[in-house]
Amino acid sequence: MRIKRSLQAAALIAAAVVLGLLTVQGTYALWNATASTAPGTVSSASFDVKMTATPNSQITTNMTLANDKPANLTITPTSTLLPGGSAYGGVVVTNNTNAGGSFDTAITATKGIVTSTGDGSLALNVSVNAKLGTSAADCSIATGYTVLGASGLVSPPVIKGGSTVLCFQITLSSNAPPSVKGQAVNIPLTLTASQLCGVPGVC
Amino acid sequence: MKNSTLIKGTAAIAVGAALLLGGGGTLAAWNAEATATPGTIVSGDLNVTAAAGVWTDRAGATIDISTYKVVPGDKLTYTQTLTVKLVGNKMAADITLTGADSANNFTADNVIVSALQLKNSDGTAASRLLPVVGSPTQAVTASTSFEFKSATGTRSDINTSYNLGNVKYTVQQVVAGAGLVAAP
Numbered sequence: 001m002r003i004k005r006s007l008q009a010a011a012l013i014a015a016a017v018v019l020g021l022l023t024v025q026g027t028y029a030l031w032n033a034t035a036s037t038a039p040g041t042v043s044s045a046s047f048d049v050k051m052t053a054t055p056n057s058q059i060t061t062n063m064t065l066a067n068d069k070p071a072n073l074t075i076t077p078t079s080t081l082l083p084g085g086s087a088y089g090g091v092v093v094t095n096n097t098n099a100g101g102s103f104d105t106a107i108t109a110t111k112g113i114v115t116s117t118g119d120g121s122l123a124l125n126v127s128v129n130a131k132l133g134t135s136a137a138d139c140s141i142a143t144g145y146t147v148l149g150a151s152g153l154v155s156p157p158v159i160k161g162g163s164t165v166l167c168f169q170i171t172l173s174s175n176a177p178p179s180v181k182g183q184a185v186n187i188p189l190t191l192t193a194s195q196l197c198g199v200p201g202v203c
Numbered sequence: 204m205k206n207s208t209l210i211k212g213t214a215a216i217a218v219g220a221a222l223l224l225g226g227g228g229t230l231a232a233w234n235a236e237a238t239a240t241p242g243t244i245v246s247g248d249l250n251v252t253a254a255a256g257v258w259t260d261r262a263g264a265t266i267d268i269s270t271y272k273v274v275p276g277d278k279l280t281y282t283q284t285l286t287v288k289l290v291g292n293k294m295a296a297d298i299t300l301t302g303a304d305s306a307n308n309f310t311a312d313n314v315i316v317s318a319l320q321l322k323n324s325d326g327t328a329a330s331r332l333l334p335v336v337g338s339p340t341q342a343v344t345a346s347t348s349f350e351f352k353s354a355t356g357t358r359s360d361i362n363t364s365y366n367l368g369n370v371k372y373t374v375q376q377v378v379a380g381a382g383l384v385a386a387p
Contacts, residue, residue, distance in 0.1 A: 030376035031296075035253040039281050039367040042349050044309070045272030047361050064358065100271030101260055198276050199261055203353040 045099035049107075049193045052092040054136035054165070062096075063193055077170065081126070081185075084174035090139035093155070093191065094163035103160045104196040109168075110152035112188035122183035125176040129169040132156070139167035157196055166191070247291025248339065251298070251374040256283035256345075275313075275355040278348060285321075285343040285372055289334040295379035296332050298343060298372065305368035309360050315350040319370060322346070331379070345372065 049063035053075045061071040077087035097103045109130065116122035129145035130153040131138075138144075148168070155164040170187065172180070197203030258268040261278040273279065289296055298321055307316065321329040322344050329343045349365065378384065 030378070031249040032373060032375040033250045034371055034373045035251045035285065036369060036371045037253050037256055037283060038369050039256050039283070039347070040258070040268040041364050041366040042268065042279060043272050043364045044351065044360050044362060045274045047274075047358050068358070097274070098272050099274045100266060101274065101277060103274050195275060197353060198274075199353070202261075202278075203276060 045097050045103065047193075047195070048096040048098075049105065050094040050096050050163075051191065052094070052136075054090040054092060054139055055088075057092075057136065063093075063191065075168070081122075081170065081172040083172050083176045086142065086169050086171040088140045088142075088167065088169055090133065090136060090165055090167040091191065092136055092163055092165050093158065093193070095158045095160055095193075097160055099160055102198045104157040104198060105193045106157060106196055107155040107164055107166065108152050108192045108194070109148070109166050110150075110190050110192075111148050112190060114185060114187050116180075116183045116185040118183040119179055120183075121177060122172075122180040122185045125173040125180055126185055126187075127171045127173070128187055129171065131167050131169075133165035133167045136165060138165060139169075142169070145169040247294050248288050249290070249294065249296060249374060249376055250288040251372055252286045252288075253345075253372060254284045254286070256281055273349070273351045275351050276353040278350040280348045281319075281346060281367070283345045285345060286340050287332055287343055287374055288340045289332060289374075290339045291334065293380065293382050294334050294376065296374045296376045298329055298332055298374050300345065301371050301373070302367070303369050303371075305366060307365040308363045309351075309365055310355075313352050313355040313360050314365070315348075315352065316365070317348045319345055319347040321372075331377070332374070333379075345370070 047064070051061055051063055051071070051073050053059040053073050055078055056074075056076050059073060059075075061073055063071055065071050073091060075089035075091060077089045079085075079087045081087050093107045095103070095105050097105075111128055114123045114126065114128070116126075128148045130148040131144040131146065132153065132155060133139055145167070153166055155166065158164045168187075168189065170185070258266050258271070259280050259282070260266050260271075266279065268279070268281075271279075285298075287296075287298060300319055300321060302319060307314075323329045324342050324344070332341065332343070335341045347367070351360075
């Protein structure tokens with residue numbers, strides 16, 4: 001009886017050993033060698049566009065706020081409007097991306113619906129002109145302005161770290177009625193920054 | 204009488220010994236010998252080493268991936284040269300790669316990421332390797348590419364990242380052809 005039990009135990013152990021050897025057959029490795037590497041992390045750039053109002057240059061903001069909402073920038077001309085006269089303002093737009101390669105942008109300004117206080121007559125008697133400048137000081141120079149049409153004002157390519165100046169001129173008609181006196185006009189302008197294709201043929 | 208017997212016995216032994224000594228020369232019948240040097244058994248070698256990987260942009264310019272920031276339209280390629288050493292008359296080995304802990308935070312639709320591939324110097328896919336004639340080593344290239352689609356709109360995927368994680372290249376000897384036995 002004892003012999004039989006011993007034989008059974010021996011058989012069990014043998015089976016376990018064989019099974020174990022089969023299971024770890026991979027460790028009966030022939031030669032092998034390994035090399036490891038960490039290729040790194042691909043990171044995307046920011047798309048930061050800074051806007052600075054002119055002439056009130058103390059007002060600066062990123063085009064997109066931290067909460068991903070578009071920023072509002074107030075441009076306040078220093079002069080008042082008189083019939084036949086103009087007021088000037090502008091915005092300096094800077095491409096502040098941290099892109100590794102080239103990252104050119106184009107800035108487009110389009111005009112919204114002009115409104116004014118009071119009976120609204122002022123809004124009907126102003127015209128909005130625009131031009132591109134090379135410095136904020138260019139905006140106060142009366143020459144070069146053209147009517148800001150439906151297609152808007154489009155800047156030339158603004159390279160990484162570069163800037164462009166969008167100038168606006170508001171002119172009050174010389175035939176404006178007396179009712180416009182004391183009114184304030186609000187001219188909403190929408191600025192859009194778009195990445196330009198940096199690689200011909202792939203965009 | 205006793206002395207006589209002793210003397211006779213001693214004499215017999217002496218005669219026998221003399222006979223043995225005298226006949227010793229006759230043991231050398233024909234014989235010959237030769238020497239041999241069986242030689243030295245030398246083992247082969249198997250190894251893989253990886254050179255530093257290189258990232259390049261679409262134009263082929265080398266970039267520093269630790270500081271480079273991609274924008275839509277960018278396409279980066281990672282290339283790493285592996286030097287595989289295979290020495291042995293019956294040597295054969297499989298080369299494989301395993302990746303781990305990669306983390307891609309980009310929107311899937313905005314990027315095209317190719318799987319890391321191993322290629323021989325002739326551009327064919329590298330898998331089973333054999334020793335090459337004339338050199339104990341051969342080059343295998345690992346490469347992958349990352350394209351940030353130019354169709355990416357709005358401000359999608361700004362300030363995000365794709366960590367390729369850790370990659371391990373393994374060269375494993377295999378039993379190929381006759382003359383080797385598989386592992387027991």
